[in-house]
Every structure is written in structure tokens, then in C-alpha cells.
Amino acid sequence: MCGIVGLFLKNQSLQxxxxxxxxxMLRELCDRGPDSAxxxxxxxxxxxxxxxxxxxxxxxxxxxxxxxxxxxATGADVSVETVExxxxxxxxxxxxxxxxxxxxxxxxxxxxxxxxxxxxxxGVGDPAAIVTRLDLEHRSGTHAIGHTRMATESAVTISGSHxxxxxxxxxxxxxxxxxxxxxxxxQLVRQGERFQTENDSEVAAAYLASRMRAGDTLEGALExxxxxxxxxxxxxxxxxxxxxxxxxxxxxxPAVIAETDDWVAMASEYRAIAPLPGAEHxxxxxxxxxxxxxxxxxx
Amino acid sequence: MASPSASPAITRxxxxxxxxMKLREVNQLLHxxxxxxxxxxxxxxxxxxxxxxxxxxxxxIDGHVGYYCAGMNKRASVTVNGNxxxxxxxxxxxxxxxxxxxxxxSAGATGCGGLLIIDGNASARCGIALRGLDIVVKGSVGHxxxxxxxxxxxxxxxxxxxxxxxxxxxxxxxxxxxxxxLGADCVQKEMRDEHKIALxxxxxxxxxxxxxAEFKRYGSARNLYHFHVDNAGQY
Numbered sequence: 001m002c003g004i005v006g007l008f009l010k011n012q013s014l015q016x017x018x019x020x021x022x023x024x025m026l027r028e029l030c031d032r033g034p035d036s037a038x039x040x041x042x043x044x045x046x047x048x049x050x051x052x053x054x055x056x057x058x059x060x061x062x063x064x065x066x067x068x069x070x071x072x073a074t075g076a077d078v079s080v081e082t083v084e085x086x087x088x089x090x091x092x093x094x095x096x097x098x099x100x101x102x103x104x105x106x107x108x109x110x111x112x113x114x115x116x117x118x119x120x121x122x123g124v125g126d127p128a129a130i131v132t133r134l135d136l137e138h139r140s141g142t143h144a145i146g147h148t149r150m151a152t153e154s155a156v157t158i159s160g161s162h163x164x165x166x167x168x169x170x171x172x173x174x175x176x177x178x179x180x181x182x183x184x185x186x187q188l189v190r191q192g193e194r195f196q197t198e199n200d201s202e203v204a205a206a207y208l209a210s211r212m213r214a215g216d217t218l219e220g221a222l223e224x225x226x227x228x229x230x231x232x233x234x235x236x237x238x239x240x241x242x243x244x245x246x247x248x249x250x251x252x253x254p255a256v257i258a259e260t261d262d263w264v265a266m267a268s269e270y271r272a273i274a275p276l277p278g279a280e281h282x283x284x285x286x287x288x289x290x291x292x293x294x295x296x297x298x299x
Numbered sequence: 300m301a302s303p304s305a306s307p308a309i310t311r312x313x314x315x316x317x318x319x320m321k322l323r324e325v326n327q328l329l330h331x332x333x334x335x336x337x338x339x340x341x342x343x344x345x346x347x348x349x350x351x352x353x354x355x356x357x358x359x360i361d362g363h364v365g366y367y368c369a370g371m372n373k374r375a376s377v378t379v380n381g382n383x384x385x386x387x388x389x390x391x392x393x394x395x396x397x398x399x400x401x402x403x404x405s406a407g408a409t410g411c412g413g414l415l416i417i418d419g420n421a422s423a424r425c426g427i428a429l430r431g432l433d434i435v436v437k438g439s440v441g442h443x444x445x446x447x448x449x450x451x452x453x454x455x456x457x458x459x460x461x462x463x464x465x466x467x468x469x470x471x472x473x474x475x476x477x478x479x480x481l482g483a484d485c486v487q488k489e490m491r492d493e494h495k496i497a498l499x500x501x502x503x504x505x506x507x508x509x510x511x512a513e514f515k516r517y518g519s520a521r522n523l524y525h526f527h528v529d530n531a532g533q534y
Contacts, residue, residue, distance in 0.1 A: 251422075251442070271344030281351060281364065284382055285401065286403055286422045289423070
């Protein structure tokens, strides 16, 4: 099953409420995905630095030591802030270099995201408890994406929690399952993509990031995905400027989009949109199969 | 017939507010009676609302409903002033279900009888495995609509998605707009007087102002009913 949500604010005065509104949406979908949850918040942009989010996978990590070692290894200024079992590094160096170093040298943790704006948090267990523990309510920003997971393709561990991110300020949440992810993963590894899990959805995230690195627009990458990704999916993809929604051509996995003058919201079900201000008067529709819906701050 | 005194909380013309009552309480109250008019407020996308009704009752729901609204409906009339999620009026037996907005996938699935009216669009698999229910969609329907539909009618005033009527049995499909593609064994058929009369009745029952002359009829070519020996080599 799984529940997915996305909220993109058009009205800047709501930015302080982004986390609170997103948490209302996620809490509605606990029963669609009771085993784990995660969310990406596109918040305050760093200037001259890249943010990298990590989470423990087993045991405690000395995040301060990791920050020092990363700084020494990459010749960059690195600071760190911890949030529960997560750490947010800020590095003056290149994000890609730091991500690779962290994946190679900190096996006790996963790298969740890198970028100027994005921060990803995730956990295992009751989604409502995760949302509370990681304080989604008080996070502000321009847009957010979230996921509640009912595991199908892989184990209930933090490695299977969404969102997945392999590229700068890009992430993906997925409701469905892919059938050609192993072959596609091999191809992407040969092209230099770094994977941290066996999860099919990470392959979709890496595929889109790889297409965009090669010059595709977000819309173009998603349209190429219709040819290259085999399986069932409703995706919400976040980028630095906005987000997009796409469903596979068979469109078994649910999705509803709602739009007002103040926001655009996507959810697996309308009940996750109902708590948003003005939802009862929103323009509401079900996204058509194999069709890209995208919103951007710059468009 | 249940007497009103058997369920004192209920009277005719009751307003049932889901902001104040639990979903299960509302459904139970509706099950405990078999007549009257009810207005349900604040559905906020709740699932399985007004399911399994069996009585000459009239339910109006103000707002958007979630999955399986009015499923298995018998005799009752259910009106939704909003949109409906997956599986609207699934397996309905009789009565009338009217959604003023759009319906998500599998609306009217396996429906056996009665009338389902959708003023907006219905998405994929509308009327899948239909078994006698009549569906009138004033907007368009999505792909795989009327898949394996056995009996009943699907009337679409707008367009259809891909693979309309795939593996169709004896249900009748009437479409005014464009058919994106026909499914396996579904073909356009002649619109004879008996079909025009039947379609007129359905349009009138649904309050749809449309000219029957603008519709085309689709049905089963019946080529999949029997095994063709020429296909033996396929196995």
C-alpha cells in the first residue's frame, strides 16, 4: 500500500506552517503505511555551503568526529547539527564529494540527502511517532514530501524508509513496486551512481537524478522513466524549486491532487488533503495515467 | 421495519456530523433504520461511508468521500455533494447513487442493479465486471472501463480512455464523445430503436440533457466466448 503526500506552497506567508500542514497530511495516512515514515523539507537555503543529512543505521555515531574527518579528507569547512538519530552537516566543499566520502567511510549511517535546500528525515515504526520525534511540525520551508510505508519489496528497516535521494536537492517517494530495478541498478552503478540500499525506490530516485545530471528537465526525466521503469508507481519527486507527480500507465496506485491560490497538494487519498486550509473549496482532480504534473517556484 | 423508538438517536431528517460522531456510529445508525432522510456532514474523505444500506431511505453527504462509499447499496438513495474515492457504489444491488463531483477508479464495480449517476468524470475501470447496474457518467471515463462487464449499461456523455469494454460480455456501452481505443473483443454496434429507447430512459433517469442520436453503441463481438481451435498452438 503506502501513503504519499506532497505540499507545495504558493503563498509565501504559509512557509512557517509547512511542517505543521505536512504533518497533518502524513498523520492521516498512518494506516496506509504503518511500518515506517520519512519526509523531505525544502527549507532555508544555505549560502556557500551544502547540507548533507545522515541517519544512524546501527549504534551511535560520533557525528562531531565524522565532521572533523570529512573536513580533513575533503579540505572543506564542515559543521554538524544533530537531531535525534540524524545529523545535518554543512560543508563548504562539493556535495557529491562529501556524499561519496561519507558513504565510503561511515558505514554505521546512511546519507539521506545533499543540497542547498533539502533536508530528509526518516525512521522505522509508527509514522505519527516519527513525525513527532523528528519535530516535523516546527519545520518551515517552501515545499515538503512525505511517505508512510507498508513494506513489500524489502525489509522493515530504515534502509527501506522513503524519501530516497541520490542527487542534489532531488528526492522521490514511491507508492508501488518496480520489477526491473535490479537490472536498472546495475546499469546505473556502471554509470557511477552510488546506492546504499537494495530498495527498488532508490533505483527510481537514482534513475531520475542520473537523467537530470545528463541534462533532462524534471519533466523530461519522468517521461523517459515511463519507458525505462517497469512496474507500478505513483511518484512524487521533489526538486529545489518545486515538485512533480506521475503515475504509471496502468495507474493502479492512487493519487489525488488539489490546488488553491495558496498551495498545491498531492496525496494518496483526499482525506490527507482535507485538513489543509481551504481544502473544501480547492480544485481537486485525479492525475491521469502516464502524465507529468509539475509545479515550480520559477515557472 | 425497525421502529424509530428502537434507535432513539435517529429520527427522520437527522443530521449526522462526522466532526462529532465516529464513522462506525454513523454507519451503524444508518443500518439500524430502514427509512428516513439523513444529511451527513464533514465526511472529509472517510472510507466506507453509507455502505451496506438496505432501506427506502435518502442520504445526502455534504463533502468529499473516500473509498467504497455506498457500497452494496440496496434500495437507498445516496447523494454525494462532492467527489468520491475508489470503489464508489461497489457491488450495488438496487437504489440510486448520485455523485455531483468526480469519482475515482472502479466506480460501480461488479454492480448488480440500480442506477449510479456521476455528474463529473470517473477515472479508470469504471463499471469493471458490471453485472446489471446502470451507470451514467456525464463527464468522461478512464482506461479499462467496463472491463469484463457482463450485464447492465454504461452511458458516457464525454470521452473514454484506452481499452473500453475489454473482454466484454453482454453489457451495453453508449458513448457520446471520443473513444480513445476499444479493448479486445469490443466493437461498435448498430444503434437500433430498442437501444435508442433504452438510452433515452437512462438519460432521463439521470437528468442528462443529451440527444440519443449523438451516441454510439459498443458491445461484445463475442469472439472470445468460445475457444478457437486455431489458437491451440499458442499453448
